[in-house]
Amino acid sequence: MPARAALKHPEHIHPALWRASQITPARRAILPTGHPGLDRELLGGGWPLGTLIEFLPQGTGIGELQLLRPALAQLDHRRQILLVNPPYPPSMQCWANWGLQSCRLIWLQARSSESLWAVEQALRHNVFSALLCWAEQISSQALLRLQRLARRCDLLLIMLRPHFAVRQASPAPLRLSLTPTPLGLSIHILKQRGPTSPGPIVVPLYLDALDLPAPSPVAQGLPTGSDRSPVALHASFDAS
Amino acid sequence: MPLDPQALALEVQGSLRLFGGIRALLRSVQGECPPATRTGLAPTASGACLLARRGRGRRHVVRPATLARQLDALPCTALDLSPKTLAGLQALGCHQLGHLRALPRIGLRNRGYAALIERLDQAYGQAGPQAPSWLDHDPYFQTRQTLDYHSSCAASLEAACMPLITALCAWLDARQGASDRVEIHLAHDHRRTDLPSTLVLLQTAQPVWFAERFKVLLREHLARRPLHAPVVSITLICARVLARSPRTAPLLLDDGPSPLREAALLDVLRARLGSECLHFPDPQAQHIPERTDRWRLEPCPSQDCLPELSPRSRPLWLLDPVIALPTPGGHHPVWNGAPLVLMAGPERIEGGWWVAGQAPIGRDYFIARDARGARYWVYREHHAGRWFLQGLFG
Numbered sequence: 101m102p103a104r105a106a107l108k109h110p111e112h113i114h115p116a117l118w119r120a121s122q123i124t125p126a127r128r129a130i131l132p133t134g135h136p137g138l139d140r141e142l143l144g145g146g147w148p149l150g151t152l153i154e155f156l157p158q159g160t161g162i163g164e165l166q167l168l169r170p171a172l173a174q175l176d177h178r179r180q181i182l183l184v185n186p187p188y189p190p191s192m193q194c195w196a197n198w199g200l201q202s203c204r205l206i207w208l209q210a211r212s213s214e215s216l217w218a219v220e221q222a223l224r225h226n227v228f229s230a231l232l233c234w235a236e237q238i239s240s241q242a243l244l245r246l247q248r249l250a251r252r253c254d255l256l257l258i259m260l261r262p263h264f265a266v267r268q269a270s271p272a273p274l275r276l277s278l279t280p281t282p283l284g285l286s287i288h289i290l291k292q293r294g295p296t297s298p299g300p301i302v303v304p305l306y307l308d309a310l311d312l313p314a315p316s317p318v319a320q321g322l323p324t325g326s327d328r329s330p331v332a333l334h335a336s337f338d339a340s
Numbered sequence: 341m342p343l344d345p346q347a348l349a350l351e352v353q354g355s356l357r358l359f360g361g362i363r364a365l366l367r368s369v370q371g372e373c374p375p376a377t378r379t380g381l382a383p384t385a386s387g388a389c390l391l392a393r394r395g396r397g398r399r400h401v402v403r404p405a406t407l408a409r410q411l412d413a414l415p416c417t418a419l420d421l422s423p424k425t426l427a428g429l430q431a432l433g434c435h436q437l438g439h440l441r442a443l444p445r446i447g448l449r450n451r452g453y454a455a456l457i458e459r460l461d462q463a464y465g466q467a468g469p470q471a472p473s474w475l476d477h478d479p480y481f482q483t484r485q486t487l488d489y490h491s492s493c494a495a496s497l498e499a500a501c502m503p504l505i506t507a508l509c510a511w512l513d514a515r516q517g518a519s520d521r522v523e524i525h526l527a528h529d530h531r532r533t534d535l536p537s538t539l540v541l542l543q544t545a546q547p548v549w550f551a552e553r554f555k556v557l558l559r560e561h562l563a564r565r566p567l568h569a570p571v572v573s574i575t576l577i578c579a580r581v582l583a584r585s586p587r588t589a590p591l592l593l594d595d596g597p598s599p600l601r602e603a604a605l606l607d608v609l610r611a612r613l614g615s616e617c618l619h620f621p622d623p624q625a626q627h628i629p630e631r632t633d634r635w636r637l638e639p640c641p642s643q644d645c646l647p648e649l650s651p652r653s654r655p656l657w658l659l660d661p662v663i664a665l666p667t668p669g670g671h672h673p674v675w676n677g678a679p680l681v682l683m684a685g686p687e688r689i690e691g692g693w694w695v696a697g698q699a700p701i702g703r704d705y706f707i708a709r710d711a712r713g714a715r716y717w718v719y720r721e722h723h724a725g726r727w728f729l730q731g732l733f734g
Contacts, residue, residue, distance in 0.1 A: 161657050161732025162714045180602070188657035191731070192623045192633050193650055207619045207635075208609065218609055218617075225605040280713040306715070 129254060134170020141289060141297040142274075147171055149254050152247040154272040156290070158263045160187045162280040163305045165232070167287075169198050171256065172230060179229035182222055183207040185215045186234055204229075216242055223249040223257070230256040244271040266290060344393065344420075349385045362402065382407045386463040390418055404465050411463060412438030419459065479581035481511050490529060490570035494562040497526065497571055501558055502551075504576040509551040517581040518547035522554060525575040526567065533569035540565070544607045545638070547582040553604055560611040628691050628701055629658060629730065652687050653707065655717040655731025665718060665727040673708070673718055673727035680708035680716060689719075707733075 110117040132139055132146040139145045147153060147168075157164040172181065181204050183190060195205055210218055212235060219233050223246065238261065250257045259272065266277050275290040284305035289297050352365055359365035362381070370379055380392025381400040387407050391399045394414060401407045414437045416429050428451075434440045440448075441460060448457055461467035483504050491497060501524060512518060524540040542557045587600070609618060619635040626632050665673035665680075672679050685706030693700035702722035709715045717731030 158712070159714060161655070161716070161734045162712075163733055165656055165734045186657075187734075188659060188732070189619070189633060189635065190656055190734075191629070191654055191658045192621050193629065194654040194656045195621075196623075197650055197654055205621050208613070208617055209619070210613045210617050214613055218613065221605060221608055225601050227602040227605055280715075282709060282713040 131171050131174060131256060133167075134174075135167070135303045137301050138287060138303055141301055143292055143294045147256055148274065149256055150250050150252070151257065151274060152243065152250050152272040153256075153258050154243075154265075154270055154275040155258055155260045155278055156263050156266050156275065157260065157278040158280065162278060163285050164260060164278055166198075166305050167278070167285055167303060168230075168232075168256075168258065169200075173199050175229040175256065177201065177204070179227065180204050180206050181230045182228045182232070184219055184222075184231065184233040185209060185212070186232070212236060212238075216246070219246060220249060223253055223255075226253040226255065228255050230258070232258045232260065234260045236262060240269065240271055247271055247273070344389050347389050347392070349389065351385075366400065384463055384465045385469055386459065387411060387465065390414060390463055394418060408464055412436060412441065416440065419456070421456070425453075425456070479515070479517065479579075481508055481578040481581070482575065483507055484573060484575040486573040487571060490572055492567040492570045494559075497567075497574070498555075498559055498562055501574055501576070502555065504574060505551050505554045505558070508576060508578055509549060509554070512549045512578075512581070515581065516584055518549040518584045519578050519580050519582060520544045520547040521578075521580045523577045523579075524558065525577070526571045527573045527575065528567075528569040529572050535568055537575075538565070538567060538571075543610075544603070545610075546603050547584070549584060553607070556604070556608055557611045560608060564612055628689060629654070630660060630662075633658065652705075653733070655715075656734035657732040659730055659732070662728040662730045665729050667727055673729075675708075675710060675716065675729060678711050680710055680718065682706045682708050682718075683715070686720075705730075 106113055110119060129149040130144040130146040131149055133142065155164055175181070181200070183205070184207070186207055190205065190207060192205075208215070208218055215233065215235065216238065219231060222228055222231055238259070243259070246257070246259070263277065270291070272291070274292045277288040277290050279286040279288070279300070281302060283302075285303045286300045287303055288300045350369070352359075352362070356362055356365060359368060366379065366381060370377070373379070378392045379399065380388040380390070381402070382388035382391055383402070383404050384407070387401075391401065391407075391410060397413070398410055401410055416426060416434055416437060416439075418437070421429070429440065432443070434443070437460065440456075441464075445457055448454075458467060462469055485500065485504055487500055489496075491500075504524075505522075508519075508522065520543060522542040524542065525537045526540065527537040528535060530536060540558065540561045542554050542561070544553065544557070548554070606618060615637055618637060620637070620639045622634040622636040622640055624632055624634050665675055667673050672682070674680065683706070686704035687706075688702075688704050690700070690702045692698050703719040704722070705717060705719045707715055708718050715733040716729055717733070718727055718729050720727050
């Protein structure tokens with residue numbers, strides 16, 4: 101029966117309709133993450149734009165921005181990307197290697213209370229395509245305020261907080277805990293609208309980005325002249 | 341000929357039909373003007389001016405021949421000449437303009453009355469009117485307001501500055517100008533402090549002419565700056581007036597970024613956080629990692645400022661200064677108490693030996709990882725053999 105089928109999927113009639121037993125369909129724009137494993141687990145299949153997303157990386161420099169690299173490359177090229185209080189100045193060589201024009205990058209250094217004000221201003225003006233903010237201490241009222249402001253814009257808003265905030269409650273609709281693994285990141289979705297994934301998702305980051313060492317000749321079954329690694333060879337050469 | 345400074349000349353030839361003829365137009369002009377206004381009507385502007393100033397007789401003529409007749413009857417004093425010139429004309433027996441016109445022009449010109457002849461020609465319509473010389477204002481705006489109350493409260497000062505900013509924007513509108521630098525001097529009560537006034541400088545990256553933009557900047561400045569004493573009066577000075585560069589609005593809906601909004605945001609951020617808070621990329625063509633990145637406080641004017649792509653991976657975060665890594669009992673560096681495993685490398689980067697007074701750089705870069713799997717960019721110096729951590733793969 102076509103009528104019954106329509107009632108089963110009322111979202112086909114109008115996107116604003118859904119059954120009470122369903123998850124609210126995301127009405128926000130979605131930016132695919134570029135990592136199929138992560139896309140499958142995230143509601144809507146990607147990063148929601150205009151939503152406060154919390155990253156809780158276990159330390160700085162574990163690939164927390166590399167995770168965003170495919171998403172940043174898809175953003176509007178005419179708009180800038182703002183980094184607020186990054187831990188170090190970003191390297192332009194890396195930025196260019198990621199295929200992001202360095203001219204689109206601005207970073208801002210401010211005291212922590214002023215940096216939240218700057219984020220609020222940026223959200224009110226809505227001129228950036230992505231905004232990444234590093235914050236050590238942030239109250240949940242401030243997060244709620246930013247989340248409300250973010251709903252009115254269409255930017256990718258990422259708040260990077262220390263890993264100990266995993267245990268604290270937060271009004272951010274999407275929270276991810278990031279842990280390094282030898283090949284990339286292990287991501288645990290702490291919170292999102294709808295069902296959360298049961299276990300961590302492993303996102304490989306370094307397969308193509310890194311010139312991994314050639315497999316050792318022993319593993320390939322080839323004859324070897326020396327059992328020392330190329331690094332050790334080089335070191336002994338230099339010492340001689 | 342410059343018209344009388346108290347006169348207002350209207351060119352009405354093109355408006356006759358719209359206003360229903362010359363009489364109706366004249367009536368409506370007289371109705372609009374203050375009661376003591378005297379009107380003159382003539383085919384030439386200077387002729388109309390002369391007729392308007394005459395005490396008795398006809399002031400309104402339409403045909404050039406009538407104008408010439410009426411002007412001939414005017415006394416020479418109507419021309420507003422210097423006493424010496426007037427005395428000279430009296431000596432010649434010229435009491436009316438008609439007498440003057442009857443004299444041979446060459447003779448008058450030789451006697452130094454060339455300017456007078458030109459004025460007469462303009463009045464009679466025998467020469468074209470002089471090109472008007474536009475009033476040239478000094479592009480400078482200053483206005484001052486004394487406050488009824490002494491206040492150091494940011495909100496009340498902001499409210500007090502609003503009329504000044506509105507006046508400035510109206511003045512800018514009249515000139516079709518814009519400004520990128522407005523000074524507001526907040527004068528203090530001299531009995532309360534040694535500091536005579538506090539300067540608030542509203543600066544924008546691009547010239548603006550909207551009161552709202554100045555108001556937002558002023559709000560940030562006042563909120564951020566503590567005042568030492570109550571403010572007695574406010575002076576607003578704008579000495580930099582630039583031409584407007586209005587943007588054409590797009591015909592279709594444009595979802596692109598608005599450069600105006602972006603500039604407004606950057607101005608607001610600078611106003612509160614200081615001009616050195618924002619960093620824009622300015623890459624240098626250098627192959628030594630720490631020398632590639634330069635940051636500037638203004639956006640880079642050229643768009644093609646990409647550094648060259650590197651064939652190897654580069655870390656996002658470069659540490660400055662680099663961190664020396666201990667190598668207890670071996671070749672492998674240790675970071676945070678755990679040994680680093682070298683994953684890739686070496687990549688040799690050398691340079692700097694050609695610069696006098698600079699230590700040559702010779703490094704072998706490796707990508708290392710720790711037990712958790714986090715990656716690091718470390719290098720070993722050629723000569724000393726010491727290990728350093730320079731980058732994190734963020």
